[in-house]
Amino acid sequence: MTxxxxxxxxxxxxxxxxxxxxxxEWGYDDDVDADLREGVADxxxxxxxxxxxxxxxxxxxxxxxxxxxxxxxxxLLVDVVSALDDGGLVWLLVPKAGRPGHVTPSELGESxxxxxxxTTTSIAAAPGWLxxxxxxxxxxx
Numbered sequence: 802m803t804x805x806x807x808x809x810x811x812x813x814x815x816x817x818x819x820x821x822x823x824x825x826e827w828g829y830d831d832d833v834d835a836d837l838r839e840g841v842a843d844x845x846x847x848x849x850x851x852x853x854x855x856x857x858x859x860x861x862x863x864x865x866x867x868x869x870x871x872x873x874x875x876x877l878l879v880d881v882v883s884a885l886d887d888g889g890l891v892w893l894l895v896p897k898a899g900r901p902g903h904v905t906p907s908e909l910g911e912s913x914x915x916x917x918x919x920t921t922t923s924i925a926a927a928p929g930w931l932x933x934x935x936x937x938x939x940x941x942x
Contacts, residue, residue: 813840815924816892816932818859820845827851827881828863832902833894834927859890865902871912874904878916878935891918891935892926900929909933 818824824846826838841861842848849857860881864874881891893909896902913920918935926932 813837813844816841816859816861816926817890817934818844818846822846822858823849823853823855824859824861825849825851825853825857825881825884826861826863827877828865828868830863832865833863834930837927837930853884856886857884857889858886860885860892862891862893864893864895864904866896866904867902871908874908874912875915878912878918882916882918882937888937893933893935894926894930895933897925897929897931914938 818841824841826848829850838848846859848861862877862881864877868874869877878891878893885891893913895904895909910920913933913935917938919938920933921936922934924932924934
């Protein structure tokens, strides 16, 4: 329906993205939350894929346990950070507990630390997805 937003789409504003930003999306697959992606785009940001060849302002990273092990996640997060403008936001989206593909908080935290990031906030990003905000160590306090 025109003029309405879904619950997942309405949650997009909680990510802290602002109009005009370029948000690079990593780990897109057919299981991502389409309403959340639409809600992010409706904020006036440009969603680009992981092959984007310029710096971006922020990142949405979809990750599931079957995408790889902790080392693979660390490597991906290093790639994500290297593609970001200084101070860019990183949101790591993982399936909620009890869902296929769930990743434990300890694995997320360890992978983030190894990649030079720290977790600051977690939100119920969409039905079935938990969002974890990551920032460069020393920021986000």
